[in-house]
Amino acid sequence: MQPSFDGGRLRPKGDGGSRTVTLLGATGSIGRSTAGVVRAAAGRFGVKAVAGGRDGEALGQTAIELGASFAALADPSGYQALKAAVAGRGIECAAGPDAVIEAAVRPADIVVAAVAGTAGVIPTHAALAAGRTVALANKETLVCAGAPVMRTARAAGARLLPLDSEHNAIFQTLGATPSAALERMTITASGGPFRTWSTAAISAATPEQALAHPNWSMGAKVTIDSATLMNKGLELIEAHHLFAMPPAKLAVLVHPQSIVHGLVSFADGSVIACLAHPDMRVHIAHCLAWPERIDIPTRRLDLAEIGALLFEAPDFERFPALGLAMAALRDGGGLPTILNAANEIAVEAFLARRIGFDEIARLVSNVCEAAQANGEGREPATVAEALAVDHIARDRARAILADGIRSGMVTI
Ligand code: MG
Secondary structure, three states: OOOOOOOOOOOOOOOOOOEEEEEEOOOOHHHHHHHHHHHHOOOOEEEEEEEEOOOHHHHHHHHHHHOOOEEEEOOHHHHHHHHHHOOOOOOEEEEOHHHHHHHHHOOOOEEEEOOOHHHHHHHHHHHHHOOOEEEEOOOHHHHHHHHHHHHHHHHHOOOEEEOOHHHHHHHHHHOOOOHHHEEEEEEEEOOOOOOOOOHHHHHOOOHHHHOOOOOOOOOHHHHHHHHHOHHHHHHHHHHHHHHOOOHHHEEEEEOOOOOEEEEEEEOOOOEEEEEOOOOHHHHHHHHHHOOOOOOOOOOOOOHHHHOOOOOEOOOOOOOHHHHHHHHHHHHOOOHHHHHHHHHHHHHHHHHOOOOOOHHHHHHHHHHHHHHHHOOOOOOOOOHHHHHHHHHHHHHHHHHHHHHOOOOOOOOO
């Protein structure tokens, strides 16, 4: 299902009320940026519910700041801190996975799905099943369970607004052009902190070096994924589902300045790109106000000041994770789900200094290879099946971690 362009059911400005927003992942990087947009567009948006992971105090403060009436924390161990933070404020609180689902399905004009990682699959799917318009920042929802999630969205008449910067850029460039005229979709990659490093230097990279992203300030998971370029591979899988584009028509272009975010090439040779300084508030504002636009105080683009925009082809030798993800997209079935699960375990292990940077892609490769050898490549038919495949892949990744990652990289 492509995002539809018919104006939608979102209430336009001037109908006498603000647009209501639910914010899942309120204490993370996208959540904080969304709070910034809501504040900048004073009165335009009213936040109803917020949900967070485990930091009860931070979630409580966010709920107060945004005037939310309901705050849901995924991890019950933070519930007392949440209660204490909102004491006397009249904010309803709850904790546990069901509380996050409750936040996701409460009536709101837009649900911003910005939970980090695969933890976002169930609440995002619940919001779509309830027919909500979802501004999607959680790419793992479509990587882990793309086909069943898109089926749910279609069946419920739910709208997906792409919030990830590259997909939002493509969404902005597409307009009402029929998909038959699209020749190629290209998402850009900054190249991450190791773009110019040698293979040997990349192998020895520390978590601190990998977390020092040159352009974007993001959460730890996506920052490591940006350093391996796995993030770009996951985004290709996301684009495949969001825009119903075949893998062969999706491409990655390295663009170290992160000014051009996405490009669409048409059958007549035209290319339309979307440009902005790297600031998620641009894309959040676009989703929240869509199909209108709002004035927010982001840095304006001065191309004369920038002078030149630089591009290069991705290097699959030094960044094998990108090739693994592209192979998973091409081969399809359960591989994207398995790749995503293995990658989350690998990134956790790297951040915990259990494995080296180069072993992230090797572990993912080992897990995909083992799953294929066991005939586990069938595409999950439901979200529950996808999460079961995810679970098995995580167990396998942990087992390989315990036994030792095999050297070499297979082609999946
Ligand atoms: Mg992105």
